[in-house]
Amino acid sequence: MNIEHFVNTNLIDYTLYLADNALILGHRNSEWCGHGPVLEQDIAITNISLDLIGQARNIYQYAAKVINESSASPSYCAGDGEVTEDTLAYLRDVRQFKNCLLVEQPNGDWGKTILRQFLFSSYQFYLYGAMRSSKDETLAAIAEKSLKEVTYHLRWSSEWVIRLGDGTRESHERILNAITELWMYTGELFLPANYESRVVSAGMAGDVAQVKSRWEEKVKEIFVEATLPWPDEVFQQTGGKEGKHTEHLGYILAELQFMQRAYPGSEW
Amino acid sequence: MNNFSRKFFYGDIPEDKAGGASEKNLKVSAATAIESSDWPLWEIFIRSKQGLDHKHVGSLHAADAQMAIENARDVYTRRMEGISIWVVESKHIRASNPDDAENFYQPAEDKVYRHPTFYDLPDAVKHM
Numbered sequence: 001m002n003i004e005h006f007v008n009t010n011l012i013d014y015t016l017y018l019a020d021n022a023l024i025l026g027h028r029n030s031e032w033c034g035h036g037p038v039l040e041q042d043i044a045i046t047n048i049s050l051d052l053i054g055q056a057r058n059i060y061q062y063a064a065k066v067i068n069e070s071s072a073s074p075s076y077c078a079g080d081g082e083v084t085e086d087t088l089a090y091l092r093d094v095r096q097f098k099n100c101l102l103v104e105q106p107n108g109d110w111g112k113t114i115l116r117q118f119l120f121s122s123y124q125f126y127l128y129g130a131m132r133s134s135k136d137e138t139l140a141a142i143a144e145k146s147l148k149e150v151t152y153h154l155r156w157s158s159e160w161v162i163r164l165g166d167g168t169r170e171s172h173e174r175i176l177n178a179i180t181e182l183w184m185y186t187g188e189l190f191l192p193a194n195y196e197s198r199v200v201s202a203g204m205a206g207d208v209a210q211v212k213s214r215w216e217e218k219v220k221e222i223f224v225e226a227t228l229p230w231p232d233e234v235f236q237q238t239g240g241k242e243g244k245h246t247e248h249l250g251y252i253l254a255e256l257q258f259m260q261r262a263y264p265g266s267e268w
Numbered sequence: 269m270n271n272f273s274r275k276f277f278y279g280d281i282p283e284d285k286a287g288g289a290s291e292k293n294l295k296v297s298a299a300t301a302i303e304s305s306d307w308p309l310w311e312i313f314i315r316s317k318q319g320l321d322h323k324h325v326g327s328l329h330a331a332d333a334q335m336a337i338e339n340a341r342d343v344y345t346r347r348m349e350g351i352s353i354w355v356v357e358s359k360h361i362r363a364s365n366p367d368d369a370e371n372f373y374q375p376a377e378d379k380v381y382r383h384p385t386f387y388d389l390p391d392a393v394k395h396m
Binding site for chain 1: 330335338
């Protein structure tokens with residue numbers, strides 16, 4: 001194994017982690033299409049979906065390029081021939097997806113969807129913020145472009161967390177329930193996988209500990225404003241980054257990949 | 269009870285339907301909890317990149333001005349329609365009464381001399 005290959009493998013895994021996060025959360029949010037609590041918010045959440053799926057495309061395209069250019073890559077997806085953004089999204093199985101567990105959690109009620117978005121957008125905000133100075137020019141450019149969208153997602157979801165937390169008794173109750181259901185998936189964000197640590201130490205991504213402290217500061221600030229307590233320490237679920245997922249991801253992929261699996265190469 | 273949204277146009281926004289925090293509405297919203305129909309209606313004005321003025325593009329529901337601006341961003345600027353948004357709560361718009369049309373607008377119809385078209389422009393004046 002030569003050094004270039006070693007670096008590439010980690011970079012490929014890391015880009016897939018970033019892209020899978022965006023794709024899966026984008027898909028989850030898209031499930032609200034036509035079901036939003038009011039028309040305006042239906043459009044807002046599906047706009048965010050499209051932003052995230054757009055980010056996923058950019059990152060998959062880059063991952064596909066690195067995979068195709070690197071020699072002796074292990075197989076990243078089913079099908080023979082060139083790896084593309086589409087084969088990466090549609091022809092990988094559950095164990096090959098590296099997204100964090102948070103993004104694959106079911107939508108639940110509006111409060112849970114909002115909190116999931118807030119927890120993730122605040123993570124993405126600081127992650128991409130740091131990645132703008134990545135030594136990898138493509139990652140830096142993708143971070144720069146995506147950050148404009150993420151800034152809005154963070155603002156939008158923060159305001160909703162405050163609105164629900166500091167709203168009626170019922171909305172407060174619902175966001176508390178959401179915290180109970182989702183908090184156990186936040187720790188994973190800041191426990192770097194092996195490939196992540198290597199990409200970070202190569203200067204291609206931001207320092208995880210620094211992202212964590214900024215994230216905590218932001219979440220605390222919003223929780224205080226939303227009159228929400230800081231959650232108790234709970235056991236943190238992990239595994240997503242290594243392909244060990246909750247039972248929900250399989251169902252997402254079954255829906256997401258059905259057409260390409262049933263009618264390979266179909267276009268419309 | 270189904271509260272279907274109804275689109276109101278200028279001149280036909282009755283006080284009780286215009287949303288907002290009038291006392292009457294507050295009583296209604298306490299009874300029916302939070303529904304979109306309890307959120308006030310806002311009129312949205314967008315200025316396009318080339319445009320000099322904000323143009324009315326439609327209306328939407330929102331709980332407050334901040335949410336109205338964000339909803340407008342999501343509903344009305346997703347295809348690059350604009351770079352500036354104004355929101356005005358619909359109840360604050362006062363419209364002329366259609367019944368006044370006769371004495372408001374018809375008197376101007378036979379006064380074409382008010383258009384500046386009855387003199388010759390000197391050649392030196394450009395861009396008129």
